[in-house]
Amino acid sequence: MAGYKETPRQKMIAMMYLVLYALLALNVSKQVLDAFLVVNQNVENTNTSLSSKIAATYNRFNMQYQLNQEKVGPFWEKAQVVKKESNSMTQYLQHLKLKLVEVSERKDSAYVVSHYYFDTLVPDPYHPEEMKKIKELNLNIVPTKDRYNDVTNYLIGQGNTKKGEAYRLSKKMTVYRDSIIKVMNLPDSTAKVGLVTNYRGKHKIIYYNADRQRQDWENHNFYYTILAADITLVNKIISEVKMSEFDALNYLFSSITEKDYKFDHVEAKVIPNSTYVLQGNTYKAEVLVAAYDTKTKPNVRILNGADSITNKNINRAQLVKGKSGVVQIKLPANKAGVHKYAGIVEMINPATNRKVKYSFTGKYLVAPPSLTVAPLRMNVFYLGVENPVSITAPGFSSSQIHPRISSGKLFKKGRNWIALLKKPVPGNKVYITASAVINGKNMLLGKSEFRVKRVPSPTAEIAGQTNGLIGKNTLLAARAIIPNMKDFLFDNYYFKVISYSFATLINGDWLQQNIKGNVFTPGALKMIRNGRHKQKFFFENIQAVGPDGSIRTLNPISLEIK
Numbered sequence: 001m002a003g004y005k006e007t008p009r010q011k012m013i014a015m016m017y018l019v020l021y022a023l024l025a026l027n028v029s030k031q032v033l034d035a036f037l038v039v040n041q042n043v044e045n046t047n048t049s050l051s052s053k054i055a056a057t058y059n060r061f062n063m064q065y066q067l068n069q070e071k072v073g074p075f076w077e078k079a080q081v082v083k084k085e086s087n088s089m090t091q092y093l094q095h096l097k098l099k100l101v102e103v104s105e106r107k108d109s110a111y112v113v114s115h116y117y118f119d120t121l122v123p124d125p126y127h128p129e130e131m132k133k134i135k136e137l138n139l140n141i142v143p144t145k146d147r148y149n150d151v152t153n154y155l156i157g158q159g160n161t162k163k164g165e166a167y168r169l170s171k172k173m174t175v176y177r178d179s180i181i182k183v184m185n186l187p188d189s190t191a192k193v194g195l196v197t198n199y200r201g202k203h204k205i206i207y208y209n210a211d212r213q214r215q216d217w218e219n220h221n222f223y224y225t226i227l228a229a230d231i232t233l234v235n236k237i238i239s240e241v242k243m244s245e246f247d248a249l250n251y252l253f254s255s256i257t258e259k260d261y262k263f264d265h266v267e268a269k270v271i272p273n274s275t276y277v278l279q280g281n282t283y284k285a286e287v288l289v290a291a292y293d294t295k296t297k298p299n300v301r302i303l304n305g306a307d308s309i310t311n312k313n314i315n316r317a318q319l320v321k322g323k324s325g326v327v328q329i330k331l332p333a334n335k336a337g338v339h340k341y342a343g344i345v346e347m348i349n350p351a352t353n354r355k356v357k358y359s360f361t362g363k364y365l366v367a368p369p370s371l372t373v374a375p376l377r378m379n380v381f382y383l384g385v386e387n388p389v390s391i392t393a394p395g396f397s398s399s400q401i402h403p404r405i406s407s408g409k410l411f412k413k414g415r416n417w418i419a420l421l422k423k424p425v426p427g428n429k430v431y432i433t434a435s436a437v438i439n440g441k442n443m444l445l446g447k448s449e450f451r452v453k454r455v456p457s458p459t460a461e462i463a464g465q466t467n468g469l470i471g472k473n474t475l476l477a478a479r480a481i482i483p484n485m486k487d488f489l490f491d492n493y494y495f496k497v498i499s500y501s502f503a504t505l506i507n508g509d510w511l512q513q514n515i516k517g518n519v520f521t522p523g524a525l526k527m528i529r530n531g532r533h534k535q536k537f538f539f540e541n542i543q544a545v546g547p548d549g550s551i552r553t554l555n556p557i558s559l560e561i562k
Helices: 008-024 028-068 069-105 109-116 150-154 167-185 215-223 226-254 470-479 522-531
Strands: 117-123 132-138 268-272 274-278 282-289 299-304 318-321 327-330 337-348 354-368 373-374 387-392 402-405 409-413 416-420 430-437 441-453 459-461 467-470 482-484 496-507 510-517 536-545 549-554 557-561
Touching: 028 069, 028 226, 028 318, 069 109, 069 132, 069 150, 069 226, 109 117, 132 482, 150 167, 150 215, 150 226, 167 215, 215 226, 282 354, 299 327, 327 337, 387 430, 402 409, 409 430, 416 549, 467 470, 470 522, 470 557, 482 496, 496 522, 510 522
Parallel strands: 274 354, 467 557
Antiparallel strands: 117 132, 268 282, 282 327, 299 318, 299 337, 337 354, 373 387, 387 416, 402 430, 409 416, 430 441, 459 482, 496 510, 496 536, 536 549, 536 557
């Protein structure tokens, strides 16, 4: 709108905005209003794309700064100023959109945010490869998007006071534009930076309305324009801010003498195959220069047992020649314990043709073969129960481990091993051992001991009770004795009641029935149904068979009708 140089995409958006703005002056139709919403969405998509590009530029800039803070520091500090001012300007513009909807809807900010904003994930411009959640305005659902009275008064103000928010916006745009121009060392009249309002350098820009009368930038853009047009224009200004930030960052980044940096990052790195090595094996690792050049042929001098390479011990260091920017080293692992080593990477700097050295240190753990066997449910094995166990050995996959049990069966089920013992064992103890093939030899990894116990007896219950008062209807509804395995962590293992005696006193006579199974017989149900207040019923000699095949006598049950 001010004639400065824009990208083809910006020109297209600006032209669409001008056409729609002109049509609005002619009593806009619903179709034109809908078109405005499309343009607004297009601008918002452009802003999201710019945010991703800005994030990538900051990331590249930061990598160079970490390499050489002394050289890159002055440019990086200016980039931080650009970031701070751009963030401040963008936050103001986002708040302005919220305020415009508040004014148009005549609602407070809490109402506007809860009804017209939605959560969305967008690229974080200052944390590359991360997303952040923000509140985004959904202009489509704002009822007053086609009204202009309230927003015009807010933006332009009453009369010719020039105290409306548009004048504050114009000043902020000018201040921000001047800061970008200063960072990029450009003249005031440059067309490279947008955000032009009433002035470009010393030359005043003149705007005209449809009657060819002069206007300032504020009236030209915001006088009697509907809310949808105002929001679209503010989003366009956000786009110009982001483009200015992007241009300033690229200018600062290109000001660094990039030929001084052959790599994105220069640092000696040790990449071990594993830092946990079994005794008798070999420690293997790769030492390379991060972001290395495959055309280089670095050498490594490495000394086992040292904290650093010095002039005194360098003669004892082993020389290992590299290829394609990578050096492979091998260190012995004959003795258990933590082993340390130090070394230097030597390579030619193509910029100076001089040898440069990068030091590194590392350590690795040598451990004797070991076996870990852990029960997954309890710390014992129970007879007649599938006892799941985890069998692992550091440095070995599950397919390499071959476990055995001293009694019973040990088999794989799903991801875990199952220990199953059906008969008592001498001393009530079993042992699990495991071996693995190491360098062609079968090696014992370890041995673990487990106690063997019978499954604990369950508690006999009727309607969850073992004694005390009970309602007659509750007792009739229970209809059976249930063996409850309290605090037993195994699923699908339970006892089965096979017999019990049922008795009660009626008119001084002791009446008893011997019942098979756990269900009340018709005779027992009849006695209960005819029972009176405070009459007691006794369930005794309860026999149950467990998963190991043993028969247990469970606790008696005494219940009184309340």
